[in-house]
Amino acid sequence: NAKWGAVVPADRDLDKNTPFEDATHYNNFYEFGTGKSDPSKRAGSLETQPWSVVIDGEVGNGGRFALEDIVKPSQLQERIYRLRCVEAWSMVIPWLGIPLSEVIKRAEPTSKAKYVKFETLVRPEQMPGQDSSFALIDWPYTEGLRMDEAMHPLAILGLGMYGRELPNQNGAPFRLIVPWKYGFKSIKSIVRISLVEQQPVNSWQAIAPDEYGFYANVNPNVDHPRWSQATERRLPNSLFNPNIIDTRMFNGYADEVGSLYAGMDLRKQF
Amino acid sequence: MATSRRMLTLWRVAVFIAALAPLVYWGWQVAINAAGPEPGRYLLLNIGQGILWMLLLTLSLTPLTKLTRWKGFTLIRRQLGLWTLAYAVAHLLCYALFILGLDLSRLGSEIVRRPYIIVGMLALVGLIVMGVTSNKWSMRKLGKRWKTVHKVVYLVLGLGLLHFLWVVRADLEQWSLYAAAGALLMVLRIPPVARQLPKIRQLGKRHQGARA
Numbered sequence: 185n186a187k188w189g190a191v192v193p194a195d196r197d198l199d200k201n202t203p204f205e206d207a208t209h210y211n212n213f214y215e216f217g218t219g220k221s222d223p224s225k226r227a228g229s230l231e232t233q234p235w236s237v238v239i240d241g242e243v244g245n246g247g248r249f250a251l252e253d254i255v256k257p258s259q260l261q262e263r264i265y266r267l268r269c270v271e272a273w274s275m276v277i278p279w280l281g282i283p284l285s286e287v288i289k290r291a292e293p294t295s296k297a298k299y300v301k302f303e304t305l306v307r308p309e310q311m312p313g314q315d316s317s318f319a320l321i322d323w324p325y326t327e328g329l330r331m332d333e334a335m336h337p338l339a340i341l342g343l344g345m346y347g348r349e350l351p352n353q354n355g356a357p358f359r360l361i362v363p364w365k366y367g368f369k370s371i372k373s374i375v376r377i378s379l380v381e382q383q384p385v386n387s388w389q390a391i392a393p394d395e396y397g398f399y400a401n402v403n404p405n406v407d408h409p410r411w412s413q414a415t416e417r418r419l420p421n422s423l424f425n426p427n428i429i430d431t432r433m434f435n436g437y438a439d440e441v442g443s444l445y446a447g448m449d450l451r452k453q454f
Numbered sequence: 455m456a457t458s459r460r461m462l463t464l465w466r467v468a469v470f471i472a473a474l475a476p477l478v479y480w481g482w483q484v485a486i487n488a489a490g491p492e493p494g495r496y497l498l499l500n501i502g503q504g505i506l507w508m509l510l511l512t513l514s515l516t517p518l519t520k521l522t523r524w525k526g527f528t529l530i531r532r533q534l535g536l537w538t539l540a541y542a543v544a545h546l547l548c549y550a551l552f553i554l555g556l557d558l559s560r561l562g563s564e565i566v567r568r569p570y571i572i573v574g575m576l577a578l579v580g581l582i583v584m585g586v587t588s589n590k591w592s593m594r595k596l597g598k599r600w601k602t603v604h605k606v607v608y609l610v611l612g613l614g615l616l617h618f619l620w621v622v623r624a625d626l627e628q629w630s631l632y633a634a635a636g637a638l639l640m641v642l643r644i645p646p647v648a649r650q651l652p653k654i655r656q657l658g659k660r661h662q663g664a665r666a
Contacts (some may be wrong), residue, residue, distance in 0.1 A: 206491035218625045220490060273492060318627035391624065410568055410620065412560070417553075420491035423484060426555040 193264055193276060194436075198418070198429065201264065202275035204346045206420050211353045212269065213372055214321055215304065215311040222313070223353035230310045230373070232357040241301070241378035244292030251358055255343060257290065258282035262347075263340055265363035267370075268402045268435045274416040279361050280344030285335045288379070293331075297379035300334040302327045302360055302371045320391050327360065327371040328384035328398065332444055338363055338437060341374075364437040366400045397454040401445065402435035406454050462526055469530045473537040476504055477544070494552020501545045506618065506632050508538040509611060510639065517642040520651035532588050535607075539585040542578050570620035577613035580606045611636050 193199030213223040235251040260280050268274045288300065304325040308314040314323050333339065342361045343350060350356040355372025362369050368388055388396035395409055404414045413431055421427035434441050445453075457465075480500050483489045489496040512534040519527045554560050565571050584604055586592070593600050615633050622629045641647055 202491070210491050214624050218623065220492075273495075313625070316625055316627055318630060319625050321624050407567075410570055412564070417492065417495075421494065423493055423497075423552060426494055426552050428555040428557075 193266065199264070199266060199276045201278055201346075202419060207275055207277050207345065208351050208353060210419065212271075212367065213313075213353055213355065214319070215313045215323075215325065215373070216353065217313050224351075226312055227352035227356075230305075230307070230352045230356070232352065232373075235357050235375075237358065237374060238376045239287075239291045239378075240376070241380050242294040242297035243379050244294065246291060254287055254358075255282060258286045260343065261340070263338075263361070263363075265338075265361060266435050267363065267367055268416060268431065270366035270368055270396070270400065270408060270413075272408075272411055272413065272416050272431075274418050274429075274431075276418075278346055279340065279342045280347070281340035281342040281361060283337060284339040284341050284360070285337065287341060287377070288334055291377075291379065293379045296381045298331055299380050299383050300329045300331065301376075301378040301380050301384040302329075302374050303376040303378075304371055305373045305375045321387050322390060324375075325371060325387045326384060326390075327369055327386045329362065329369075330383075330444075331379075333362070333441075336441060336444065338440055342370075364402060364434040364441045366402060368396070369400050399445075399450075399453050401450065401454070402431060403433060403450055403454065404431040405433075406451055457524070457526060462529060465526050466530060466533065469533060473508065473534065476500070477541075494548060498545060498548040498552060501541055501548060502618070505538060505541040505545055506614060508534055508541050509607075509614060510632070510635050512538055513607065513611065513636075513639045517639065517648070517651060520648065521655055523652070523655060535588060536585060539581040542581050546574075546578060570617050573613050573620070574617040577610045577617060580610040580613070584610075608640070611640075 209224045210220045211223040212220070213227065216223040216226040236248050237251060237254055238246075238248050239254075240246045260282060262278060262280055264276065264278045266274060267277050284300075304323075305311070306314060306324045313319060329339070340361050342355070342359045343357065345351075345354060350359065355370075358374050359372040360370045360374065369386070383398060386396070386398060386400075388400075389398055402413075407413050415428050416431045418427045418429050432438070480489070480497055484493040484497065512531060515527045515531045515534065519525075550556060550558075550561050554564065565575055584606055587596060587600065587603055596603060615629075615636055618632065619629055642651065
């Protein structure tokens with residue numbers, strides 16, 4: 185009983201859905217290795233049932249909840265979103281999910297709740313990347329949103345894609361999708377959602393604060409120190425058609441989310 | 455170790471085929487659509503690692519010669535050095551063609567703006583200098599200075615590892631393996647260590663002699 189077509193890309197020619205095979209075999213999910221094909225090769229062993237999520241911090245209705253109980257009161261919606269990776273490639277993916285705002289409202293945030301912090305599962309025996317002694321990420325993988333970002337209707341918690349359940353390599357069973365930010369903000373396999381007063385430090389910011397900020401809004405005018413963000417390679421591409429297109433402010437969602445950042449210096453708060 | 459001329463020719467051809475094989479394999483993977491949704495990046499990254507393999511193999515030939523005295527190792531040194539250069543040129547071409555889409559103005563601005571690309575380009579310049587002076591004419595012309603010029607290879611190794619380190623994002627395992635191999639090959643060149651290598655060979659010989 186999904187609600188269809190809630191958000192469809194404006195440019196139907198450019199924003200064609202990425203083939204399922206590519207969206208599920210070209211992933212960054214460092215818990216399963218740093219190669220793009222590592223997650224699809226290694227994530228199969230992750231047990232995603234049963235799955236529970238801790239909701240805590242500045243909330244009136246916190247605790248550990250079975251995933252079904254978090255999802256049940258909401259209606260699944262289909263959202264076709266562009267996904268822009270900070271590495272300058274992009275895809276278009278039809279997600280199934282529920283508004284993040286609904287889950288937050290049910291947790292009854294207190295007046296002190298200023299940010300939302302998310303954490304990924306830590307289970308090294310099923311997530312070989314967490315077993316690497318050379319890993320620079322301090323597990324669990326952590327992400328965060330400002331409260332108004334989290335309450336924005338475009339931010340969803342994903343449970344499926346392409347009309348089916350999320351494959352493990354795409355963050356099963358429960359992940360965040362924030363389409364106007366670089367892909368790494370859309371944290372996968374979430375086990376904890378905390379409402380907090382202080383701005384959390386996200387994992388990539390902790391590793392390289394000069395390269396990755398807290399906001400990580402898609403912004404063609406602010407380069408990554410190692411490459412330009414002005415353009416992106418829309419995948420799949422081929423050797424002689426790299427399919428390089430212009431990157432749009434807030435990944436093309438500026439009309440919807442631009443007001444969240446009014447008055448901010450996006451060069452400093454990148 | 456004495457090897458017939460014919461065997462040495464075969465050996466050089468075999469090395470040539472082995473060095474070419476990865477490029478053929480990656481090209482084949484792209485051709486059969488097995489290289490993922492971004493084949494240009496697949497080639498870029500694989501060839502990038504190939505450069506390090508070729509460079510480390512080239513640098514292992516001198517210690518191996520000292521260890522075994524087999525002239526076959528010396529014989530392929532120029533070839534592997536030139537393969538390193540060829541892989542590096544292919545790597546740059548992949549970047550220009552498939553990542554920048556042959557936008558030459560961007561190539562120029564990226565080269566000056568990104569430290570890891572500057573470092574990579576410097577390493578390539580070092581390889582080109584060695585490549586163009588790798589012929590017999592240059593060797594004669596440069597005389598004793600030829601060796602000095604080709605010491606650039608150590609700088610190229612350092613720059614190449616730095617270039618790779620700056621690309622690594624979240625896991626240092628692979629980089630550490632390359633760096634350790636490079637460090638080992640450097641240690642084997644420290645004079646007191648290098649002097650031990652022929653002795654190891656003689657020890658082995660004596661051991662064999664004792665058994666016989």
